[in-house]
Amino acid sequence: MEKGYAVIKTAFDSLDHLNATIKKNILKSKGMTGLSKMRAPYLEQSLRDNFSEEELASYFSIRGYKLTPKGEQILEQYQDIIDRHPKKNL
Template identity: 90%
Template sequence: MKAPDLDQSLRDNFSGEELASYFSIRGYKLTPKGEQILEQYQDIIDRHPKKNL
């Protein structure tokens, strides 16, 4: 099973609440374009509070 198939299977068989019970931290992964935008607008990011993980 490839990653997109696994993702779809999870969506088909579990709700977000059910999946949340298996993970303590959920996150996102930036695309290369997203990383470029964050670097371009770093001052905006710096104005927001940071979480201690």
């Protein structure tokens, strides 16, 4: 991050790190009901509709990282080093 290879994602962009239960609990804090049958895409949309970035950020500290174009260029430049490391099955 110091060299500009990556940036920290926003709270909204980091929602994919939270499970549905946590998302529902955040929405419940606003007094929302009918969440038990709500699927993940609707939970995320409800969060976007009912919270500001600053407000949502106060509910969780987990953040993802995003490569910048400069970071992607470095990864391409040193692909042989990356290939030597074990990969996770996603």
